[in-house]
Amino acid sequence: MIKHLLSIRDLDADGIQRVLGTADAFRDNMGRKYPTLRLKTVVNFFYEASTRTRTSFELAAKRLSADVLNFASGGSSVEKGESLKDTAQTIEAMGVDCIIARHSSAGAPHRLAEWVSASVINAGDGMHEHPTQALLDLFTIRQHFPSFGGLRVAIVGDVTHSRVARSDVLGLQTMGADVTLVAPPTLLPAGVDSWDVRVTTELDPVLPELDVCYLLRMQLERQKGGYVPTLREYARLWGLDRRRAALLPERALIMHPGPMNRGVEIAADVAEFPRSVITDQVTNGIAVRQALLYLMLGGPEVKEGGPDAG
């Protein structure tokens, strides 16, 4: 298994299947505690506010019996001016096996991986990547479809500023899905033509053929930055409201990485539709992160059989 997970590209299709397959066993036994990572120490190294990702990792590590440290930059030595490198090395000197890093700067986990000897898992870096989100999204899709091959997935919204979008596009492509990006032209990243995805600014024509409609969080900052005139207009043109949701086929899933801006990218009631799997994503996130920690830190003897083998 890989030493670090910095980008979803660190895993090939087999690697992703292995994580998802391992996650199945954890998902079937949510709440059960495993002794696998006893005496291992995992630190949640969060340089950016996060509730859901941090608690998800914390639960995942604790259910594997790891010791978990929560480090947040607020109120810490970082506020006294300590650099990322010094902070990371200080934490590592305490004997940490794995650093789960969230940072507002793209590439910060990559730099950490060069500076410390512990494993590093990217829990979201700037606008770059969020590979465990991609894994939990793939896991959630896989619960409803027999294979990823040819699956039609639309990712809708602020692709430019979204680390979720980058990891999801790469992960879905690795697994053979067809990805369409739907966004206002101002929120499509530079060089998107080279991504091997379909790109369109119109949501309605795309909806009837989808297997998955994935909505990205739309932040008020984008209105302030002039990317869209108003969130109201964004909601009208790119939001998944009741009318648009009705254009989706029966089979199509509605997904969102959270936290949602109800009434902007997704109408409040659409989020509650039966085909909305947004809360499943949260539950699955724990299982997938358990699988990842188990495979990355569990040691060679446990890696062979899966969680119930030993």
Added chain:
Amino acid sequence: MPAKPLLLQGGRVVDPASGTDAAADVRIERGTISALGQGLSGDGATVVDCRGLVIAPAFVDLHTHLREPGREDAETIESGSRAAALGGFSAVCAMANTNPVADSAAVVEQVFNTGRAVGLVDVYPVGAITVGLEGSTLAELGEMHDSKARVNFFSDDGRCVQDSGLMRRALEYARAFDAIVANHAEDAGLAGDGAMNEGEVSGLLGLPGVPNEAEELVIARDLALTRMTGGRLHVPHVSTARSVELIRAAKAIGVNVTAEATPHHLSLTDTLVASFDSVYKVAPPLRTRADVDALRSGLIDGTIDCVATDHAPHAREDKEREFDKAPPGMLGLETAFAVLSTELVATGLLSLGDLIVRMSTAPARIRNLDGHGGPIASGAPATLVIFDPEARWVVDAARLASLSDNTPFAGRELQGKVVHTLLRGKFSVRDGEVVDGQG
């Protein structure tokens, strides 16, 4: 000054200013070239064996950050002078973004005097265009020009003069002193908080980008203003293909413009940023292969008049940060010649003579630096670089003379090594080592 004459024996003299490229000995007395020719007598002289070496006018850098005054932990005039001499330079132009800013006669004279006191290279200060580099009020260009430092080159480098009206006035006013205005070309609105080149790579890395157009818009504007005012414009660190086209077209209609490109923009691309190593962060940012190729074509055909290093030392604690938070800038003085020798001369794209034009003759002429850039002729000052065009060496960041170590070329094997540098007949570097004190 050494009492004993010097004889540089057995070298190949390449001097674009006099059109020389021939085997010749060079005799130097009292800082001046006293004879040039084959088989000169070594009687009474210290003979320096130059077999296999090239003797050329020492290099001139129009764009150097020496960080003194203000950030003497990153570089000083002395450490920067050592780096320059080791790189084969006899003259460097110290940029104005110091603390205090070089926007007054007092500061430029201090920099000039310190450079003279160190004595390894001539340090020619660049004056700020605007007070405090703030882009709002013209600095006292005349006072700086009339000072002992004789400043004839002004730049707010690192900051772009955004206000078109102010840029017009700067170009107009500088005409009174036949001075050059060099504007860091970067439209603030387009650049935003960009940390790298905007393009395929920035899109994948999720780093905010600076589009080529941020540079091209300002160059197009400045060329129009130069044409309008009859001023003299210098375009620093050109980085995009269309910038080269704009300058080429302006020169064709007689606009009084000169331009420089850096060794890093002539050799490196934005794909290096995928490492997220901030050593690859620079302003303007590393661009694409197509831009690098266009810059090379521009340098070859003379659209880009000269190479400048934009040597920008940064203390390790400043540079070793998250990519978007690290300051832009790269070291350049000690690697410039070898990088271009490797990338352009060894590959056959540029003749050695033309590289010497771009690194010495042309930049010396742009700033009217008498005594630099050749000629290598009897009666001229012996301000020379002597290098081995074949020698290969590996860049070791820890062994550079600069106080900082932010070179993007660390670990690279390069071809072409400076052996000796002479400033008015005195060795500043001999056998690859800085000669301190009297020399």
